Amino acid sequence: MNQQPGKLGIRELVSIAILMVGAKATEDTPSILFSKVQNAAWMLPPLIAVMFFIPLFLLLKTMSLYQGKDLFAVIKKLLGKYLGFVVCLLIFIISSFAVSFDTRTYTNIIRAFYFSTTPNLIIYAMLMITCAYGAKKGLQHVGSVSYLIVFYSLLSLYIALGISTQKSNINAMFPLWGPGYVEIFKQSSMRLTLFAEFFILTLVIPYVKSNKVFNKGAWIAYVYVCIQISVATLIFICMFDESLGGIAYPFHIAIRFISLGEYIPNVEIIFFIIWIMTAFIRFTAFLYLNALMFGRLFKIKDFEYLIPSLTTIYLLIGIYPESPMDVTLVLKPLIQNMAGPLFAFISILLWLVALLKGEFKHAKNKNSM
Numbered sequence: 001m002n003q004q005p006g007k008l009g010i011r012e013l014v015s016i017a018i019l020m021v022g023a024k025a026t027e028d029t030p031s032i033l034f035s036k037v038q039n040a041a042w043m044l045p046p047l048i049a050v051m052f053f054i055p056l057f058l059l060l061k062t063m064s065l066y067q068g069k070d071l072f073a074v075i076k077k078l079l080g081k082y083l084g085f086v087v088c089l090l091i092f093i094i095s096s097f098a099v100s101f102d103t104r105t106y107t108n109i110i111r112a113f114y115f116s117t118t119p120n121l122i123i124y125a126m127l128m129i130t131c132a133y134g135a136k137k138g139l140q141h142v143g144s145v146s147y148l149i150v151f152y153s154l155l156s157l158y159i160a161l162g163i164s165t166q167k168s169n170i171n172a173m174f175p176l177w178g179p180g181y182v183e184i185f186k187q188s189s190m191r192l193t194l195f196a197e198f199f200i201l202t203l204v205i206p207y208v209k210s211n212k213v214f215n216k217g218a219w220i221a222y223v224y225v226c227i228q229i230s231v232a233t234l235i236f237i238c239m240f241d242e243s244l245g246g247i248a249y250p251f252h253i254a255i256r257f258i259s260l261g262e263y264i265p266n267v268e269i270i271f272f273i274i275w276i277m278t279a280f281i282r283f284t285a286f287l288y289l290n291a292l293m294f295g296r297l298f299k300i301k302d303f304e305y306l307i308p309s310l311t312t313i314y315l316l317i318g319i320y321p322e323s324p325m326d327v328t329l330v331l332k333p334l335i336q337n338m339a340g341p342l343f344a345f346i347s348i349l350l351w352l353v354a355l356l357k358g359e360f361k362h363a364k365n366k367n368s369m
Contacts (some may be wrong), residue, residue: 007209013208014220015150018225022224024229030232032328034195034244035245037179038178042230049194072293085297095333095339100315100318102325106283111253131284133286147307156271157228173234194340196339198221236345237255246316248324251275
């Protein structure tokens with residue numbers, strides 16, 4: 001199945017990035033951050049964003065040398081055929097496990113809060129089948145749907161967080177620096193994976209109108225999701241205080257406190273519908289990107305046909321852990337501790353290789369002619 005002729009504009013790109021990264025505010029990320037630095041957890045997203053800014057800036061600077069080329073093409077060009085293949089394969093493997101464990105996390109959320117009597121496998125299979133169907137439609141389709149629902153997704157999040165502030169205590173954010181400066185900066189350097197999706201997103205550059213449009217859209221989304229995750233985490237801290245560390249999914253606990261009087265007590269179902277639509281788009285994009293990686297690795301032109309097979313593999317990997325705690329406390333941290341620093345290292349490495357090869361100088365001379 002070939003791609004549609006249209007390319008993504010800045011609106012579609014920003015929408016995809018916001019739904020892919022910003023959704024972390026509604027899962028277990030705030031609780032994980034709180035478990036590391038307590039009430040200073042809301043400071044981590046901005047600090048992580050500052051630390052990951054340099055690798056991402058250098059990566060986009062390097063990508064701009066090769067207009068219309070994706071991440072894997074640039075890696076192979078700069079690092080060579082064999083080393084480039086190994087690096088690309090490593091990125092694909094890490095991304096594959098990340099998708100498996102993230103989709104399992106969402107399955108755990110759905111079963112714990114909304115369909116407690118439905119077997120995990122049924123929920124998981126329905127989630128993956130829906131996402132696989134959307135991914136086979138193509139990236140332009142994903143971008144269009146993302147743009148259509150991003151407003152409702154953000155609006156529902158704002159309403160939920162806004163109402164939650166009524167039951168919040170601002171004093172819960174003190175002492176401001178939590179366990180101290182050293183621990184905050186240490187944990188920030190270890191949580192670079194929070195924005196690792198922006199590294200993966202460079203794979204879609206050939207499907208965006210231009211590198212300039214991609215860079216602008218990426219930075220807009222980068223700043224926005226940083227603020228969104230930080231604000232959401234702060235509100236959850238003020239709402240749950242020290243108990244946040246023992247709450248796996250604070251957003252879904254928070255919306256259970258919301259009601260519109262005795263006649264409409266179960267308002268959370270409205271937020272759930274919008275949240276699950278966001279989840280579908282998020283993992284649809286991930287499945288497409290992973291299929292794209294696989295296609296680039298093994299030179300498969302019609303890689304969309306691989307999406308059902310890859311989805312089945314991810315389902316089998318994700319359903320293997322018996323306990324949700326195994327996913328949250330063991331498997332996901334293992335990938336998170338590896339992905340962020342590795343992607344940052346690769347970004348800096350590509351820039352250094354391009355610099356040593358004189359690629360920037362050649363590009364400057366070419367533009368001056």
